[in-house]
Structure formats: structure tokens, C-alpha cells
Amino acid sequence: MVDTTPVARAPAAADPGPLRPPWSARALIATGLLVAAVAVTWLTFWWIGLSPASLAAGLDDTARLLRRMWPPDLPGAGDVAGMVAETLLIAVAGTGLAALASVPLAFTAARTHRGPRWLRPAARVAVVLTRAVPTLAFAILFVRIFGLGPPAGALAVAVHSVGMIAKLLADVVEEADPVPAEAARACGAGEVQVAVSTVLPRVFPALTGIVLHRLDINIRASAVLGVVGAGGIGVALQTALGSLNYHRAAGIICVIVVLVLLLELLSVAVRRRTIRHLVRHGTIRRRAVRRRSRAGRSAGDPTGTAALPAGRAPHDVGWDRGRVLRVAGAVATGMVFLVSLWSLNPDPARLSGAWPNLRSVLTGMWPPAFSGHLLMAVLESLLMALGAAAVGAACGLVLALLTAVTTTPWRPLSAVVRVLLVVVRGVPDLVYALLFVAALGLGPFAGFLALWISSTALAAKFFADSLEQLDPLPHEALTSVGARRWQAFAAGIWPQFVPSFTGNGLFVADLALRESVVLGIAGAGGVGYLMQESIATLRYDTTAAIVIAIAVVVYAIETLARVARRHLL
Amino acid sequence: MAEEPATIGDPVLRLSDVGKGFHGTTVLDGVSLDVPQGQFVALTGPSGAGKSTLLRLVNGMHLPDSGTVHTLGENPAACSRSRLRALRARVGFVFQQFGLVGRLSALENVLMGSLATLRLPRYGVMSYPRALRIRAVEHLDRVGLADRRFQRCDTLSGGQQQRVAVARTLLQSPELILADEPVASLDPAASALVLETLKRISVEDGISVVCSLHQIQLALATADRVVALRGGRLVLDEPAAGLTAERLREVYETAGTRDAQAGARDAQAGARDG
Numbered sequence: 001m002v003d004t005t006p007v008a009r010a011p012a013a014a015d016p017g018p019l020r021p022p023w024s025a026r027a028l029i030a031t032g033l034l035v036a037a038v039a040v041t042w043l044t045f046w047w048i049g050l051s052p053a054s055l056a057a058g059l060d061d062t063a064r065l066l067r068r069m070w071p072p073d074l075p076g077a078g079d080v081a082g083m084v085a086e087t088l089l090i091a092v093a094g095t096g097l098a099a100l101a102s103v104p105l106a107f108t109a110a111r112t113h114r115g116p117r118w119l120r121p122a123a124r125v126a127v128v129l130t131r132a133v134p135t136l137a138f139a140i141l142f143v144r145i146f147g148l149g150p151p152a153g154a155l156a157v158a159v160h161s162v163g164m165i166a167k168l169l170a171d172v173v174e175e176a177d178p179v180p181a182e183a184a185r186a187c188g189a190g191e192v193q194v195a196v197s198t199v200l201p202r203v204f205p206a207l208t209g210i211v212l213h214r215l216d217i218n219i220r221a222s223a224v225l226g227v228v229g230a231g232g233i234g235v236a237l238q239t240a241l242g243s244l245n246y247h248r249a250a251g252i253i254c255v256i257v258v259l260v261l262l263l264e265l266l267s268v269a270v271r272r273r274t275i276r277h278l279v280r281h282g283t284i285r286r287r288a289v290r291r292r293s294r295a296g297r298s299a300g301d302p303t304g305t306a307a308l309p310a311g312r313a314p315h316d317v318g319w320d321r322g323r324v325l326r327v328a329g330a331v332a333t334g335m336v337f338l339v340s341l342w343s344l345n346p347d348p349a350r351l352s353g354a355w356p357n358l359r360s361v362l363t364g365m366w367p368p369a370f371s372g373h374l375l376m377a378v379l380e381s382l383l384m385a386l387g388a389a390a391v392g393a394a395c396g397l398v399l400a401l402l403t404a405v406t407t408t409p410w411r412p413l414s415a416v417v418r419v420l421l422v423v424v425r426g427v428p429d430l431v432y433a434l435l436f437v438a439a440l441g442l443g444p445f446a447g448f449l450a451l452w453i454s455s456t457a458l459a460a461k462f463f464a465d466s467l468e469q470l471d472p473l474p475h476e477a478l479t480s481v482g483a484r485r486w487q488a489f490a491a492g493i494w495p496q497f498v499p500s501f502t503g504n505g506l507f508v509a510d511l512a513l514r515e516s517v518v519l520g521i522a523g524a525g526g527v528g529y530l531m532q533e534s535i536a537t538l539r540y541d542t543t544a545a546i547v548i549a550i551a552v553v554v555y556a557i558e559t560l561a562r563v564a565r566r567h568l569l
Numbered sequence: 570m571a572e573e574p575a576t577i578g579d580p581v582l583r584l585s586d587v588g589k590g591f592h593g594t595t596v597l598d599g600v601s602l603d604v605p606q607g608q609f610v611a612l613t614g615p616s617g618a619g620k621s622t623l624l625r626l627v628n629g630m631h632l633p634d635s636g637t638v639h640t641l642g643e644n645p646a647a648c649s650r651s652r653l654r655a656l657r658a659r660v661g662f663v664f665q666q667f668g669l670v671g672r673l674s675a676l677e678n679v680l681m682g683s684l685a686t687l688r689l690p691r692y693g694v695m696s697y698p699r700a701l702r703i704r705a706v707e708h709l710d711r712v713g714l715a716d717r718r719f720q721r722c723d724t725l726s727g728g729q730q731q732r733v734a735v736a737r738t739l740l741q742s743p744e745l746i747l748a749d750e751p752v753a754s755l756d757p758a759a760s761a762l763v764l765e766t767l768k769r770i771s772v773e774d775g776i777s778v779v780c781s782l783h784q785i786q787l788a789l790a791t792a793d794r795v796v797a798l799r800g801g802r803l804v805l806d807e808p809a810a811g812l813t814a815e816r817l818r819e820v821y822e823t824a825g826t827r828d829a830q831a832g833a834r835d836a837q838a839g840a841r842d843g
């Protein structure tokens with residue numbers, strides 16, 4: 001029943017020309033990624049021996065474990081406060097140290113760097129290496145060097161975060177307008193002066209945002225550092241699970257989830273405030289200043305100083321509400337940071353003992369000892385992560401379609417799924433891994449399930465967010481064409497969604513991989529177990545090989561994701 | 570799917586005493602309008618006058634609070650979901666912001682106009698039957714863009730994008746085309762070209778067009794008939810021939826009966842157009 005109406009006469013047909021679109025790099029990459037995802041998923045299923053029967057048995061065992069955990073046994077309020085405080089202090093101290101160290105590192109690693117030629121590659125290697133090795137891997141190493149306790153944890157947080165913050169900050173530095181720097185150089189300023197007085201002020205707001213976001217991530221990370229003995233609330237979780245006290249373990253997991261949920265609420269509130277702040281100060285205030293200075297100039301005052309508040313000398317900055325708040329905020333932040341450093345209270349005797357440890361670790365690392373066994377373990381981590389990310393992206397897409405306000409079939413369902421996803425994301429991957437290992441036994445199956453759950457929740461959130469940002473007009477236009485619901489989705493929404501689907505999917509894979517290499521700490525398969533074992537048995541050459549292998553694989557996946565994203569946009 | 574084929578002389582569109590409001594405010598108030606086949610109607614009026622609302626009532630994207638709408642012999646308010654879809658397939662709608670998927674080629678966007686005649690969801694040019702692809706290229710040719718068929722729409726100029734949107738509408742084989750400020754975001758030359766294209770189609774195929782427009786000169790130059798809305802009421806309905814720009818401008822400038830803000834917005838809009 002194509003076109004029965006005679007009204008629109010089709011023009012006489014000559015040769016219509018080509019009707020098949022030429023293959024584009026975009027289409028090839030998209031198809032290639034899809035094929036790769038299916039192949040990897042299949043390979044993963046085969047590797048871990050996943051079948052409907054094993055999955056059903058696994059669910060059964062998990063349900064039994066959950067029944068054994070019920071009811072949760074909460075520790076006393078004082079204990080909870082102590083553990084939570086220690087977790088927060090580790091995160092604050094680590095993030096603060098990283099923020100301080102990342103500024104010079106970012107300026108050195110940025111493409112705009114003008115110092116000695118060899119410095120920039122060195123800085124980039126430092127950034128890539130610290131970014132690629134997860135906090136928990138550093139924690140295992142630092143516990144060995146500095147002993148059990150929060151200082152090792154804070155240092156692990158700091159070292160991993162240095163790379164993370166410096167990478168983002170270097171991007172901002174590279175994007176900063178070069179003209180003011182040129183002008184300062186023309187005045188005879190040195191390179192450090194140029195950086196401090198023309199670039200730093202402009203990247204400072206971005207730095208604040210990056211550091212706050214990192215703090216958020218680091219608090220979540222600090223909650224599980226205790227599993228390797230690096231302090232925080234994870235110590236209690238490890239103790240409870242180690243002594244098979246599942247009620248207590250459940251209680252501590254509840255505390256972690258509540259902590260993370262509170263953090264989520266706080267960060268949403270802060271983000272709202274900053275947006276409002278930007279609106280107020282970015283547009284309205286600038287306009288007011290312009291108006292004021294124009295008024296001053298027009299009244300025969302060429303410098304516009306009359307526009308300044310009365311009673312303030314032109315050379316005096318003076319105090320107004322905004323400046324008081326800014327300075328007070330900076331002082332308070334500094335105090336909190338100092339308190340966190342002081343509270344970690346590194347024992348001097350232990351610190352002096354750290355030097356020989358550090359020396360033996362560093363000398364023991366050379367030459368790195370690669371082995372087939374090790375590479376298989378890395379491959380297992382990779383398969384667990386990519387398979388879980390692929391399955392998680394598929395499940396996450398379904399959940400996102402249910403939650404996004406533009407596609408949900410029923411609003412109340414959207415709200416329920418949304419809350420559920422926040423709670424699921426509140427539990428760290430390592431905790432899922434510990435639970436699945438307790439329920440199903442050691443092996444990659446437990447790790448795969450843990451990563452699957454977290455990837456699904458993460459992907460659902462990313463997808464729902466980007467679905468809501470798409471242009472709704474094509475969908476509306478197709479509805480007015482008379483298209484069915486699914487047709488309007490496939491033609492009007494899906495093509496717009498492909499780049500962010502692929503980009504976010506690859507990002508989820510990237511995050512899953514970083515988790516996957518440490519899940520072995522819980523016995524959930526992959527290279528993490530070997531890493532812990534190599535350090536326990538003082539085989540630092542193996543440790544070095546593992547760290548290098550992890551860095552290479554993580555960097556490769558990240559690069560692949562970046563290239564694919566760029567070509568798909 | 571019409572109950573009976575529309576005969577020449579029957580109005581393609583009939584609004585009888587239509588009223589519509591949102592959250593307690595009245596947007597359209599007692600509007601009656603008949604549009605015969607083949608007529609090009611320019612719908613003018615200041616922003617907020619209710620032009621978009623009127624057009625959306627015609628293809629059932631809004632339903633009237635009072636009065637009745639008859640589009641191609643159907644009453645959208647009384648239609649089932651599938652019947653409404655069938656009605657929409659017979660009515661082309663051109664949006665101010667085009668409603669194209671920017672990442673896809675011009676050809677694929679045009680092909681989407683045929684979705685109502687197809688059953689399954691489609692993605693990619695090759696998922697459409699060859700016969701439809703041939704027709705889509707013909708329509709692209711009609712709007713002068715056949716050589717751009719595989720170009721991404723977000724790399725086309727605004728005027729070209731709007732012509733792609735017109736070609737998409739043509740693939741529907743519409744019996745009526747509604748255009749909601751199709752040239753409001755285009756420069757004067759592109760505006761003239763898009764309206765000329767719409768007008769040519771209207772004349773050659775005998776399709777009625779109802780097109781809301783801000784620019785008085787364009788309305789007078791293109792339309793057979795000019796209708797003006799103000800504050801939700803029909804305040805002018807005359808053949809374009811014989812209507813002067815001064816007389817039409819009066820409609821914009823007369824103080825509204827209920828909406829002083831519309832006057833202010835109107836002045837702003839006028840300044841933007843100028």
C-alpha cells in the first residue's frame with residue numbers, strides 16, 4: 001500500500017543516479033565495533049564457562065548468601081563515625097596532595113610547554129602510567145612499603161589522582177587563549193611567571209571543578225582500600241568477611257552505600273550551585289560592570305574609576321562579600337587538607353623503615369619478569385571487562401530507554417528504575433566481587449558478574465542522560481509523518497544517539513577494565529591476584545611486569561576509545 | 570483511508586469555532602476557517618498569537634477544547650491511534666527548525682517521509698526499498714538538491730536543510746502541507762527560495778498549503794490568501810491580491826484586546842525581522 005494518492009505527481013523518471021550511499025569510515029568503525037563487541041562477548045562466555053545453567057546456579061547461590069546476610073548487623077555509632085571519618089580523611093589528604101602535584105605536572109605535560117625538550121615526554125609518561133594503574137594496585141604496593149594503615153591508602157589515592165587530574169588540567173591549559181601569554185612574554189616575563197600569572201588564573205575554575213569531581217571518586221575508592229589493609233571502612237568489611245560474619249559485612253555495606261548516596265546528593269547540590277553561580281557571575285554581573293564603566297566614561301571620566309564603589313582607592317582591591325567568601329573558602333579548604341594530613345599521623349619510625357623497603361622494591365623491579373602465565377591473567381582481566389561492558393551496555397540501553405523522560409513508556413517506572421540504579425552504583429565493584437566470591441567461589445565468573453552489574457548501572461545512567469539531551473524535533477517530525485513509535489525511535493532518535501552510545505559504551509569498557517585488573521584481590525579472577533601474590537612473595541620483578549602490562553592494556557583501550565569517538569562524531 | 574475521496578470544491582481543511590487553551594489560558598478563541606484544495610494560505614500574526622497551536626490542531630498534535638476540526642474529511646479528535654497516524658501521513662508538516670537528523674544524509678532524511686507506508690523500523694538508506702529510494706531522489710531533485718543526496722544534513726546550509734525537509738514531506742504524497750514559520754531562521758535569499766519551492770509544489774500538484782509567516786512582504790508575494798491571528802482571534806481573512814502591506818501591518822500594530830505583552834513581543838519580533 002505504497003502511495004495510493006494521485007495528488008503528488010512524481011516527475012518523469014530519468015536516471016536517478018546512485019541509490020546506494022558510499023561506505024564511510026564512520027559506518028565501517030561502527031560496524032567493526034559492533035562485530036568486535038559480539039565476538040568478545042562470545043569469547044568471554046566461553047572463557048568463564050557461562051551458560052544458562054551456570055547462571056541459574058549462580059543466582060541461586062547468591063540468593064542463599066543474601067539470606068545468610070540478613071538482617072544486617074550495624075556496628076556502633078561511634079565505630080561507624082570513626083571508620084567513615086578515616087575514609088573521608090584518606091580521600092581528602094590524597095586528593096589534596098594530588099591537586100598540588102598535578103599543577104606543575106599538567107603545565108609540563110601540556111602541548112604549550114616551553115621548558116627543556118625532554119621534560120614534556122617525561123611528564124607525559126608519568127601521567128599515562130599513574131592514570132593507568134588503579135588506586136588499589138598502588139595501595140597494595142604502598143602497604144608493602146609503608147606498612148598497613150591509612151598513610152599507604154592516602155598515598156595510593158594521591159599517586160593515581162595526580163595523573164587523572166593532570167591529564168584533564170593539561171587539556172584545559174592547552175585550550176587557554178595564547179594571546180595573554182604572548183603579551184606577558186613580550187613584557188619580558190619568564191615562563192613560570194607567564195604560567196602563574198596568565199594561564200593559572202584562567203584554568204583555576206576548571207581545576208576546582210576537576211578536583212571536586214576527583215574527590216567524589218576518591219571517597220568511593222577509599223571505601224574499599226581497607227580490603228588490602230590501607231585503612232578506611234574497608235578494613236572492617238574485610239575483617240567481617242574474613243571471619244565469615246556475614247551479618248556484620250552486610251551492615252558495613254549498608255554504611256558504604258549510605259555514604260555514597262549522601263555524596264551523590266551533595267555533588268548534585270554542588271553542581272546546581274556552581275551552575276547558578278556561573279549564570280549569575282558569568283552573564284549578569286559582567287553586563288552590570290560594562291554598564292557601570294560605560295556610565296563612568298560617558299561622564300567625562302576616561303579611566304572609568306568613578307565606576308568603583310565610593311571610598312575605595314583605585315589601587316586597593318578592598319573587601320566585598322564575594323571576596324570574603326572566596327578567601328574564607330580557600331582558608332577553610334586549606335585547613336581541612338592540613339587536618340587530614342595531620343590526622344594520618346605517619347609514625348616517624350615507620351617512615352624511616354620505609355626507605356629500605358622502597359629501595360628493595362625499586363631495585364627488585366628491574367628487570368621486569370614477564371611470563372605466559374602472567375599474560376594469560378591479563379587476558380582474563382581484559383575479557384572479563386570487555387564482555388561485562390558489552391553485556392552491560394546492552395542491558396543498560398534497555399534500562400536507559402525505560403528511565404529517560406523522552407523515551408520512557410511510563411513516568412513512575414522511570415523514577416523507580418532511576419533510584420534503583422543510584423543504589424546499585426553506590427556499591428563499589430570490589431564489594432560485588434567479594435560477595436560473588438563468597439557465594440560462588442573463586443574465579444572469573446564472580447568477577448564477570450560484579451563487572452556486569454556495575455557496567456549495567458553505569459551505562460544506564462550515561463545513556464539515559466544523553467538520551468535526554470538529544471534534539472526532540474526529528475522525533476516529533478516523524479510522528480507528524482505518521483511513523484509508528486518504534487519507527488520514529490529508529491529513524492529520529494537512534495541515529496542521533498549512536499555517537500554517544502558508542503562513546504559511553506567504550507567509556508564503560510574503559511572503567512570496567514580498570515576495575516577488572518584489581519578484582520583478583522577478592523579472588524574474582526584476572527591479574528589482580530597475581531599482583532597481590534607477587535608482592536607478598538617479594539617477587540617485585542613480576543609486580544613490575546604486571547604494572548607495565550596493565551598500563552599498556554588500559555592505555556590501548558583508552559586510545560582506541562578516543563579514536564573511535566573522534567571518528568564517530 | 571478517507572471516508573470518501575475529496576472532490577474538487579470540498580474544503581481540505583475546515584475549522585469551526587475552534588477554541589484551545591493551556592493551563593487555564595486561552596490561546597485560540599472561536600476560530601473558523603475553510604481552506605479549499607490547491608490554495609496557498611499565509612497565516613500571519615505576532616508571536617504568541619496562536620499560529621503554531623492552530624497548525625498543530627490540524628494534524629492532531631493538539632486536540633481542540635471546543636469547536637471541531639476537519640482535516641481531509643477526518644476529525645483528529647475522534648480518530649483512533651492508527652487512524653490518526655494514517656491521517657498524519659496525508660498531511661505534510663514543515664517545521665521552523667527543520668526536524669532533520671543532522672548526522673544522517675539528505676537522502677535518508679527524505680526517506681523517513683515514507684515511514685507511515687512501511688511496517689518495520691528503518692535505519693540506514695539501504696533499509697528502504699529501492700522504489701522509495703528512486704522516488705526520494707526525484708523529490709530531492711525537485712527541490713534542487715539531488716546532487717547533495719549523500720551529504721550529511723548538518724553540513725547543509727539552513728535553506729538547503731529546509732528544502733530537504735520539504736522533500737521529506739513530498740515523499741509522503743501529502744494532500745495538505747502545513748508549514749510552521751518555515752523561513753523564520755533563514756536569510757532573505759534562502760527564505761524566498763524555500764517559499765518559491767513550496768508555492769511551485771502547491772501550484773503543480775494542486776496541494777493546499779497553510780504556512781505561518783512573520784514577513785509581511787513574503788506573505789503578500791507568495792500566498793493566494795492571507796489570514797491574520799491576533800491574541801487567538803481571527804482578525805483578517807482576505808485574498809492576497811488587493812491587500813496592501815500597510816493594511817496588514819495595521820493588524821500587527823493595533824492594540825490587542827487582551828494581551829498587552831504580545832504587543833511588546835510583537836515589537837521585538839518586528840525588530841528582529843527588520
Ligand SMILES: Nc1ncnc2c1ncn2[C@@H]1O[C@H](COP(=O)(O)OP(=O)(O)O)[C@@H](O)[C@H]1O
Nearest residue numbers: 591592596614615616617618619620621622623
Ligand atoms: N504546549 C503548550 N503548553 C502551554 N502553553 C502553550 C503551549 N503551546 C503554546 N502555548 C502558549 O500559547 C500561546 C500561543 O503560542 P503559539 O501557538 O506557539 O503562538 P505563535 O506560533 O503564533 O507564536 C503562547 O502564549 C504560548 O505560550
Ligand SMILES: [Mg+2]
Nearest residue numbers: 620621749750
Ligand atoms: Mg510559533
